[in-house]
Amino acid sequence: MxxxxxxxxxxxxxxxxxxxxxxxxxxxxxxxxxxxxxxxxxxxxxxxxxxxxxxxxxxxxxxxxxxxxxxxxxxxxxxxxxxxxxxxxxxxxxxxxxxxxxxxxxxxxxxxxxxxxxxxxxxxxxxxxxxxxxxxxxxxxxxxxxxxxxxxxxxxxxxxxxxxxxxxxxxxxxxxxxxxxxxxxxxxxxxxxxxxxxxxxxxxxxxxxxxxxxxxxxxxxxxxxxxxxxxxxxxxxxxxxxxxxxxxxxxxxxxxxxxxxxxxxxxxxxxxxxxxxxxxxxxxxxxxxxxxxxxxxxxxxxxxxxxxxxxxxxxxxxxxxxxxxxxxxxxxxxxxxxxxxxxxxxxxxxFAPPPEEPPQERPAPTGSRGPLVVGTWRRAHWKPGVRIGIRDSDGRLVGPVYKDGAVEGLTFTRERRFFTRARVRPDLPLAPTTPVYRIPSPAAEQGRRR
Structure with missing residues (x-):
């Protein structure tokens, strides 16, 4: 073939x-x-x-x-x-x-x-x-x-x-x-x-x-x-x-x-x-x-x-x-x-899942846009600049990664990490699929009328 x-x-x-x-x-x-x-x-x-x-x-x-x-x-x-x-x-x-x-x-x-x-x-x-x-x-x-x-x-x-x-x-x-x-x-x-x-x-x-x-x-x-x-x-x-x-x-x-x-x-x-x-x-x-x-x-x-x-x-x-x-x-x-x-x-x-980051603060929606009613899928992606905590010889973090006192190069470094696909708002249903209807042929339609 x-x-x-x-x-x-x-x-x-x-x-x-x-x-x-x-x-x-x-x-x-x-x-x-x-x-x-x-x-x-x-x-x-x-x-x-x-x-x-x-x-x-x-x-x-x-x-x-x-x-x-x-x-x-x-x-x-x-x-x-x-x-x-x-x-x-x-x-x-x-x-x-x-x-x-x-x-x-x-x-x-x-x-x-x-x-x-x-x-x-x-x-x-x-x-x-x-x-x-x-x-x-x-x-x-x-x-x-x-x-x-x-x-x-x-x-x-x-x-x-x-x-x-x-x-x-x-x-x-x-x-x-x-x-x-x-x-x-x-x-x-x-x-x-x-x-x-x-x-x-x-x-x-x-x-x-x-x-x-x-x-x-x-x-x-x-x-x-x-x-x-x-x-x-x-x-x-x-x-x-x-x-x-x-x-x-x-x-x-x-x-x-x-x-x-x-x-x-x-x-x-x-x-x-x-x-x-x-x-x-x-x-x-x-x-x-x-x-x-x-x-x-x-x-x-x-x-x-x-x-x-x-x-x-x-x-x-x-x-x-x-x-x-x-x-x-x-x-x-x-x-x-x-x-x-x-x-x-x-x-x-x-593969090891990347560390969880603190949630980002997002402004409240403006205009006529209402609350989300459906969830979505986010495809897998690479993200640069993910904070990775520095550890000592015993595997313990040497300091904070995100909180006050976190210092790049001393308590954390930045790396690219792979994020697998994930459901965004899994508490909401996915959008329904678009219905597709078959248009009957004239011959089939005529047969049903008999």
């Missing part, structure tokens, strides 16, 4: 099941509501600053970081930096004696051992549930290894032009995913992290990621929730967000610059759906940073990576003399450290 069909189903009418193919692939982005969700309005391939040109920049970087650029220089005396990456995708090069070097296959080959380890572990651990509920950190291997298959590692002739973009993107995202540090968001926070309110400019400027590449995963969140405005999101929350065959977001892949700052060249969203056979497939789809739906999700991930606390991966039990045997992997999969993601080096989001 193409990403175009997948996203069309999210923003328009669902596709007829009989017309949906098996599998999930990338697609070129040119128009449609799904394109605006991923790239923002007015973006598309073929022009200056387009998504394919941006991905070429990341491809140049990935080939260097995975070690393939060094091999090209050592074995073939080819300088990877001189290839025209910003103009087009460089999938293959001509070496000495007209030897064709498949760069995409070679880049993926550097990560093949890790891919085989995770795929083998996933088969022993468990099959992913079709509704993706109850995911644990040990499932990260199944999500990541599912991005590739055996065919991706084989050399290609590139005879079919329309297959080149698919192969390029699979090689780029598959290699980068295995260069990344793995992170998982607990199920209770998945919806809030995906639907986080837009970051203020100061928060965006302060983003610093913990690794050159970060792979973040969580339980499925319907793609329509990430696109929803405040009223639509409130309706989804009240109705109960359920996951079926519709497209969902499972996480993303983010890059950092050498100094740790967020690399906004391009990000990737991990999107999944069920195919016609009921099998769940997933791809890393390019997405731009910005104030559109997909861009806000990427910034929300970046803020969690930059400011939240993450527990380090646990230490695995000793694997024994045959660490990749079925029995050894079975012991790891059944162990507490294995379930906590130790085999994949997964860091888990450790």
């Amino acid at each position: 193409s990403v175009r069909n997948l996203l069309d189903a999210a923003f328009a009418q669902p596709a007829v099941p009989a017309t949906r193919g098996s599998g999930l692939t990338f697609t070129a982005l040119s128009s449609g509501a799904w394109k605006e969700f991923l790239l923002g309005p007015g973006a598309g391939p073929g022009g200056s600053g387009s998504w394919d040109e941006q991905l070429a920049v990341l491809w140049k970087r990935v080939v260097a970081e995975c070690g393939e650029a060094g091999r090209l220089a050592a074995e073939y005396d080819i300088d990877w930096e001189l290839a025209p990456h910003e103009a087009k995708a460089v999938l293959a090069l001509c070496g000495p004696d007209d030897v064709v070097i498949d760069v995409a296959a070679a880049a993926l080959e550097t990560q093949r051992e890790q891919w085989e380890r995770e795929r083998r572990f996933a088969r022993i651990h468990r099959r992913l549930p079709s509704d993706l509920s109850g995911l644990v950190p040990a499932d990260v291997g199944a999500l990541r290894s599912g991005l590739l298959d055996e065919r991706d590692f084989r050399a290609s002739t590139y005879a079919v032009q329309q297959d080149r973009a698919v192969r390029w993107l699979r090689a780029l995202t598959g290699t980068a995913a295995y260069l990344s540090a793995a992170h998982m968001v607990p199920a209770a926070l998945a919806l809030d992290v995906v639907t986080t309110a837009p970051l203020d400019e100061g928060t965006r400027d302060s983003l610093r990621l913990p690794a050159p590449w970060s792979f973040i995963t969580h339980e499925a969140v319907p793609l329509r929730a990430a696109q929803a405005d405040d009223d639509e999101l409130a309706a989804l929350i009240e109705a109960g967000v359920c996951v079926g065959p519709e497209p969902v977001i499972l996480g993303g892949l983010l890059a950092a610059q050498p100094d740790g700052r967020l690399d906004t060249t391009s990000g990737f969203l991990l999107i999944s759906s069920l195919d016609a056979t009921g099998k769940r497939c997933q791809v890393l789809q390019p997405a731009s940073y910005g104030d559109h739906g997909g861009g806000r999700v990427l910034y929300g991930y970046a803020a969690q990576l930059a400011f939240a606390r993450w527990t380090p991966p646990p230490v695995l039990p000793a694997p024994g003399p045959r660490p990749m045997s079925r029995s050894a992997l079975g012991r790891i999969a059944a162990s507490e450290a294995g379930q906590a993601g130790g085999f994949h080096g997964v860091r888990v989001l450790d």
Whole structure:
């Protein structure tokens, strides 16, 4: 199933099941509501600053970081930096004696051992549930290894032009995913992290990621929730967000610059759906940073990576003399450290609610505005400047945080903190939904009169 069909189903009418193919692939982005969700309005391939040109920049970087650029220089005396990456995708090069070097296959080959380890572990651990509920950190291997298959590692002739973009993107995202540090968001926070309110400019400027590449995963969140405005999101929350065959977001892949700052060249969203056979497939789809739906999700991930606390991966039990045997992997999969993601080096989001602040004094309402009669939902958001009390070596506050005598730098500091979604005035009922009435057809109306 193409990403175009997948996203069309999210923003328009669902596709007829009989017309949906098996599998999930990338697609070129040119128009449609799904394109605006991923790239923002007015973006598309073929022009200056387009998504394919941006991905070429990341491809140049990935080939260097995975070690393939060094091999090209050592074995073939080819300088990877001189290839025209910003103009087009460089999938293959001509070496000495007209030897064709498949760069995409070679880049993926550097990560093949890790891919085989995770795929083998996933088969022993468990099959992913079709509704993706109850995911644990040990499932990260199944999500990541599912991005590739055996065919991706084989050399290609590139005879079919329309297959080149698919192969390029699979090689780029598959290699980068295995260069990344793995992170998982607990199920209770998945919806809030995906639907986080837009970051203020100061928060965006302060983003610093913990690794050159970060792979973040969580339980499925319907793609329509990430696109929803405040009223639509409130309706989804009240109705109960359920996951079926519709497209969902499972996480993303983010890059950092050498100094740790967020690399906004391009990000990737991990999107999944069920195919016609009921099998769940997933791809890393390019997405731009910005104030559109997909861009806000990427910034929300970046803020969690930059400011939240993450527990380090646990230490695995000793694997024994045959660490990749079925029995050894079975012991790891059944162990507490294995379930906590130790085999994949997964860091888990450790969320602690921010401290309660004293209520703000608000002026009495003026004019003809009457008292509130309905409650509302406030979406999750990052707030800068939250006061955090300074504690001594025994964990006791050294002084007041808000009252008289509070001194910044002595009794408290200020940090950015994440606030989950909350009901505003939970004592009041939510606004009733707008009733929708079906207009009867003339034939049905005539039938009732008989």
